[in-house]
Amino acid sequence: MTDYIESLQVLAEQFARLKGVGRKSAMRMAFSVLELDEEQARAFADAIMDAKTSIHKCPICGNLTDKDVCYVCSDLARDTSVICVVEDVKALMSIEKVREYKGVYHVLHGAISPVNGITPDKLTIKELMERVGENDVKEVIVATNPTQDGEVTAMYISKYLKPIGVKVTRLAYGIPVGSDLEYADEVTLGRAIAGRRDV
Amino acid sequence: MTDYIESLQVLAEQFARLKGVGRKSAMRMAFSVLELDEEQARAFADAIMDAKTSIHKCPICGNLTDKDVCYVCSDLARDTSVICVVEDVKALMSIEKVREYKGVYHVLHGAISPVNGITPDKLTIKELMERVGENDVKEVIVATNPTQDGEVTAMYISKYLKPIGVKVTRLAYGIPVGSDLEYADEVTLGRAIAGRRDV
Numbered sequence: 435m436t437d438y439i440e441s442l443q444v445l446a447e448q449f450a451r452l453k454g455v456g457r458k459s460a461m462r463m464a465f466s467v468l469e470l471d472e473e474q475a476r477a478f479a480d481a482i483m484d485a486k487t488s489i490h491k492c493p494i495c496g497n498l499t500d501k502d503v504c505y506v507c508s509d510l511a512r513d514t515s516v517i518c519v520v521e522d523v524k525a526l527m528s529i530e531k532v533r534e535y536k537g538v539y540h541v542l543h544g545a546i547s548p549v550n551g552i553t554p555d556k557l558t559i560k561e562l563m564e565r566v567g568e569n570d571v572k573e574v575i576v577a578t579n580p581t582q583d584g585e586v587t588a589m590y591i592s593k594y595l596k597p598i599g600v601k602v603t604r605l606a607y608g609i610p611v612g613s614d615l616e617y618a619d620e621v622t623l624g625r626a627i628a629g630r631r632d633v
Numbered sequence: 634m635t636d637y638i639e640s641l642q643v644l645a646e647q648f649a650r651l652k653g654v655g656r657k658s659a660m661r662m663a664f665s666v667l668e669l670d671e672e673q674a675r676a677f678a679d680a681i682m683d684a685k686t687s688i689h690k691c692p693i694c695g696n697l698t699d700k701d702v703c704y705v706c707s708d709l710a711r712d713t714s715v716i717c718v719v720e721d722v723k724a725l726m727s728i729e730k731v732r733e734y735k736g737v738y739h740v741l742h743g744a745i746s747p748v749n750g751i752t753p754d755k756l757t758i759k760e761l762m763e764r765v766g767e768n769d770v771k772e773v774i775v776a777t778n779p780t781q782d783g784e785v786t787a788m789y790i791s792k793y794l795k796p797i798g799v800k801v802t803r804l805a806y807g808i809p810v811g812s813d814l815e816y817a818d819e820v821t822l823g824r825a826i827a828g829r830r831d832v
Contacts, residue, residue: 439688439698442697466652467651467685486666498667499638500638
């Protein structure tokens, strides 16, 4: 009889629609909404519509923005000769947090995954090629995820860019800083050994 | 620079306001909203306001309802001489799922917890006493959570009800101590109802 209050059920279904939210969590969140006062609930509902209507993709790099062009592309201090290619905006935000990268980005909005029907033409790879062709790009850092799909995507991109004479690099593989060798998986450790460098 | 898009940040904060949602989950959910189409986002926003405006507490038992009186209290087939006291509506829903209990409920909306400033007068204990006094109640099943606060609440209630001559019972310990009724599986909960004992 959990579904006796229709509007509660509907709300839980809306939460369950979000990525990574299960049925139990969705119901708990729906209950949480009932504990908000009317004004807070209104603020929540408005925030959803505000975000949805104000945020769109940057026409240059595919990053999310509420301006004409995203804050990275509109920053004249950024080095446009280096493009970091990421799968999604969350990866872009992770790299930005490091505050070490001064180049610009290109968001693919996914990774090549034939199993899931994601072919190269479904990503923004064509737009990347155009950017590289039109601008004086010296290096493309392919920062796709260290997964099979990410690797395939990286290989695909480098295959097209290398002949043009652009330097294509990939993030270093290795053991995470602050971790314990004992818990590193064999593949990672193998890569870390292969990629060892002089101290 | 994660907070450069204000409306996304505002939305994430709204999600983070919900119980049990951390900052990272909130941001992930905010991103998820951006992936909805306009119509879906509108449905989500509407669902929040619909639930908030249509759902209120049942004036008899404190259960949530979108009617004048909740579906349990308005069901003439339910045995009003047995009241099951629960901490919250989630616990009520868990017991309803077993389809074994035919009495009515009383929702306390919390448990006595002096540490958190929740004294008996902050709960609906007074209303429970009135219900027991006014109606021909034979048994009160105290189904508060098997936690310290739940036990204290059960003791408090039984102390007041026993002198009136009402049978006060507690769910059998089939439910794991320290857990939450919401997560109890139906078989365990069914056994606990069948094996309830005098306090």
